[in-house]
Amino acid sequence: MGKLSVNLCGIEIDNPIIPASGTFGYGYEFADLYDINMLGTFSFKGTTKDPRFGNPTCRIAECTAGMINAVGLQNPGVEKVINEELPKMAKVFNKKVMANVSGFAIEDYAYTCQKLDACPEVGWLEVNVSCPNVHGGGMSFGTDPKAAAEVTRAVKAVTTKPVIVKLSPNVTDIVAIAKACEEAGADGISLINTLLGMRIDLKTKKPVIANTMGGFSGPAIFPVAVRMVYQVAHAVNIPVVGMGGVSTAEDVIEMMLAGATAVEVGAANLIEPYACRNIINDLPKAMEKYGISNLKDIIKGA
Amino acid sequence: MKQGLFTIETNKPLTDNVYLMKLRGDVSDITASGQFINIKLDGLYLRRPISVCDRDDDSVTIIYKVVGKGTEQMSTMQSGVLDVLTGLGNGYDTTKSGDRPLLVGGGVGVPPLYMLAKQLIAEGKEVSVILGFNTASEVFYKDEFEAIGAKVYVTTVDGSLGIKGFVTDALADIDYTYVYTCGPEPMLKALYRSINTSGQFSFEERMGCGFGACMGCSCKTITGYKRICKDGPVLEKEEILWEN
Numbered sequence: 001m002g003k004l005s006v007n008l009c010g011i012e013i014d015n016p017i018i019p020a021s022g023t024f025g026y027g028y029e030f031a032d033l034y035d036i037n038m039l040g041t042f043s044f045k046g047t048t049k050d051p052r053f054g055n056p057t058c059r060i061a062e063c064t065a066g067m068i069n070a071v072g073l074q075n076p077g078v079e080k081v082i083n084e085e086l087p088k089m090a091k092v093f094n095k096k097v098m099a100n101v102s103g104f105a106i107e108d109y110a111y112t113c114q115k116l117d118a119c120p121e122v123g124w125l126e127v128n129v130s131c132p133n134v135h136g137g138g139m140s141f142g143t144d145p146k147a148a149a150e151v152t153r154a155v156k157a158v159t160t161k162p163v164i165v166k167l168s169p170n171v172t173d174i175v176a177i178a179k180a181c182e183e184a185g186a187d188g189i190s191l192i193n194t195l196l197g198m199r200i201d202l203k204t205k206k207p208v209i210a211n212t213m214g215g216f217s218g219p220a221i222f223p224v225a226v227r228m229v230y231q232v233a234h235a236v237n238i239p240v241v242g243m244g245g246v247s248t249a250e251d252v253i254e255m256m257l258a259g260a261t262a263v264e265v266g267a268a269n270l271i272e273p274y275a276c277r278n279i280i281n282d283l284p285k286a287m288e289k290y291g292i293s294n295l296k297d298i299i300k301g302a
Numbered sequence: 303m304k305q306g307l308f309t310i311e312t313n314k315p316l317t318d319n320v321y322l323m324k325l326r327g328d329v330s331d332i333t334a335s336g337q338f339i340n341i342k343l344d345g346l347y348l349r350r351p352i353s354v355c356d357r358d359d360d361s362v363t364i365i366y367k368v369v370g371k372g373t374e375q376m377s378t379m380q381s382g383v384l385d386v387l388t389g390l391g392n393g394y395d396t397t398k399s400g401d402r403p404l405l406v407g408g409g410v411g412v413p414p415l416y417m418l419a420k421q422l423i424a425e426g427k428e429v430s431v432i433l434g435f436n437t438a439s440e441v442f443y444k445d446e447f448e449a450i451g452a453k454v455y456v457t458t459v460d461g462s463l464g465i466k467g468f469v470t471d472a473l474a475d476i477d478y479t480y481v482y483t484c485g486p487e488p489m490l491k492a493l494y495r496s497i498n499t500s501g502q503f504s505f506e507e508r509m510g511c512g513f514g515a516c517m518g519c520s521c522k523t524i525t526g527y528k529r530i531c532k533d534g535p536v537l538e539k540e541e542i543l544w545e546n
Contacts, residue, residue: 025515029532032303045517053520053527056545058508060518062348069510074517074527208508218347270511271342271349273305273387 003294004283006040008262009162009187009239011096011123013040016252016295017280020243020266021046021100021126021166022071026085030269031092034277040262043098043126044081044089047116049108051077061199061208066218066245067267068197070211073102073131078112086121096123100166102131103141106154114158123162126241127155130168130193131215142168142193145180152184164188164241169221169228170196178232189232190241190264192225217267219245226258233259233300247275249282253290257302303513304331308386311361313379316442319368320410321377325384326361334393335418336484336504336536339364340512342385343375349387350376351512351531353484353504355413356420362388365413365442390512391535394418394502396425400479403427405452406469406493408434408485412443414504418482419452430476431455434469434489438462470496481539491544501539505530521545 004015019030021043030036054072061068075081089097099122103109109127116122129142129151141147148165155163165181167174169192178189194215199208207213225244233240242260246252247268255263268275283295292298308327315321325339332339332354339362340349350372356363368377396418403422405415412433422429429452435441436459447454455472456464465472469485470492481501483493490503507530510518514532521528523541528534 023511023516025517029303029514033305053522054517057519057521059520060348060508060510060516062346065347067347067510069516069518071517071520074520267347270516271347273303273511273513273515 003287004280006261006296006299008040008241009124009164011162013095013262014038015040015280015283016256016260016262017276018042018098018241018262018264019269019276020264021128022069023266023269026089027093028088030273033273036093037095038280039095039276041095041098041123042093043100043264044085045075046073046100046102046128046131047075047078047081047112048073048102048104049078049112051075051080056210058208058210059214061214063197063199063216063218064220066216066220067270068199068209068214068216069194070209070214072211078115082115082119086119090121097121098124098126098164100126100128102128103151106151109151110154110158113155117159117161124164124188125155125159125161126164126166126190127151128166128193130166142177143171145177148177149180149184152181152186156185162187164190166193167191167232168193169224169244174228175231175235178236182236182238186238188239188241188261189236190243191232192221192228192244195221195224217245219247221245222251226254229255229260230258230302249279249286252279252283253286253292253298256295256298257300259300259302261299303387303389304328305385305387308362308384310379310382310384313377315377316365317440320365320440320442321368322355322363322365323376324361324363325386327386329357329360329362329388331389332357332362333389334395335421336393336414337389337391338512338535340387340390341376343372346372346375348510349512351390351509353414354417356417365410367410387512391531392533394482394504394536396421398480398500398502399427399482401427402477402479403429404476404478404481405429405431406434406481406483406485407431408469408489409440411483411485411489411504414484415482416443416446419447420450423451429453430478432457432469432472432476434485435463436460469493473497494539494542494544502536503539503542504535505537506535
């Protein structure tokens with residue numbers, strides 16, 4: 001095993017770098033630029049039971065050191081993802097991929113996860129109980145420990161693949177929710193999803209985002225993410241996938257010191273399409289600079 | 303798509319708030335008119351997508367209007383190097399034009415039609431162009447289109463230059479086989495209803511990445527959901543679905 005490799009919920013990955021769901025599509029656009037097999041894995045665009053167009057545009061707003069998105073889980077639905085996207089994805093990516101799943105009812109999550117459980121390409125299920133951009137679901141499951149636990153249990157009952165529950169930062173006590181998911185059988189926790197944010201256009205004097213609010217991401221949220229990863233990693237005994245504003249190899253090291261076993265990179269992919277490649281290439285030098293011989297050794301080291 | 307560093311060669315005003323910038327670098331991925339480039343600017347998080355006005359062997363020309371922080375910052379640059387993504391978007395398809403294509407541009411929708419006009423003329427086609435502006439002082443590139451041999455009609459809303467009114471008011475006198483257009487959505491919609499041929503329409507939307515990864519700029523079309531940045535910005539007239 002290399003000095004960058006880590007074990008994520010029973011699966012060894014070459015390095016801890018994972019493009020975050022919603023910022024990497026199904027990998028094709030990036031596979032045109034570089035060999036995406038260099039990634040640890042990637043979390044493909046969030047999948048729901050039924051096809052979704054998502055929210056009306058404008059879906060994007062700029063912020064200082066970040067951005068707001070309100071895409072609203074646009075995806076072709078689980079059937080098409082399995083029949084069309086996964087086979088195409090397999091042509092550009094030969095490692096296990098992470099399937100990100102969202103829902104509007106507990107049965108939706110279970111249905112979608114059961115379907116994806118049958119796909120050999122899928123290594124992990126990342127269960128998103130934290131999407132801020134859809135009404136009547138998503139984040140509401142992630143803001144209540146009981147509901148988050150119920151989703152976790154329902155999903156665990158239909159799959160043998162590791163289940164990583166993706167949590168929302170838009171809560172008062174993220175530790176309580178993480179613990180509830182762990183008790184319900186989660187194999188890992190990933191955090192943080194985006195922070196609920198809003199911008200107003202001074203010319204029109206109306207919200208920039210058609211859906212009024214959206215998810216705030218980018219380097220601006222990195223300190224919040226590090227704090228929450230630290231809190232959760234010190235409260236649970238399952239692996240934590242850290243994300244939120246990670247843009248450089250140094251950010252990855254900081255996230256791992258806070259307690260992350262692996263690190264997802266989100267918004268950075270949209271601004272710098274080579275972001276993940278650059279981070280992976282930069283990691284050995286950054287490790288050397290900070291006297292780190294093996295990345296595994298620094299997890300939760302802070 | 304390609305990422306490259308581009309040197310600012312020219313950056314000059316064409317009108318009060320419209321600028322022309324010429325950037326030198328690797329333009330090999332710019333394969334069609336109607337494509338755009340996405341520019342990283344210091345201190346701003348999102349890149350700025352700007353349509354390609356023209357390219358030669360080692361440079362690309364863009365024309366942009368100062369509408370916000372990014373374009374304002376661009377307007378002040380006299381030199382320097384920019385991180386640019388090139389070869390974005392599908393661009394116009396010249397094979398469908400017929401013998402007498404009509405190009406219709408409104409405001410800063412005019413620039414991408416210039417490279418298109420050059421291509422169509424090089425293919426031996428008889429090109430007419432309608433350039434729509436609000437007033438005479440906003441007009442740019444009339445002479446450039448004439449210099450390459452296009453028949454140019456200018457419309458201004460206040461009648462201070464050319465035909466008084468909107469681009470649609472110039473249609474009656476023109477004999478055309480196909481329409482290529484770019485401009486504000488109300489103009490596109492009016493044109494869609496006024497023309498009697500098929501055509502290609504270039505759309506604009508607020509983008510996250512500009513290369514198809516984030517689904518920030520999706521729209522509904524008759525042939526399914528499309529990403530303006532990757533599957534567009536040019537849509538065939540027959541697939542357009544007006545939502546409002």
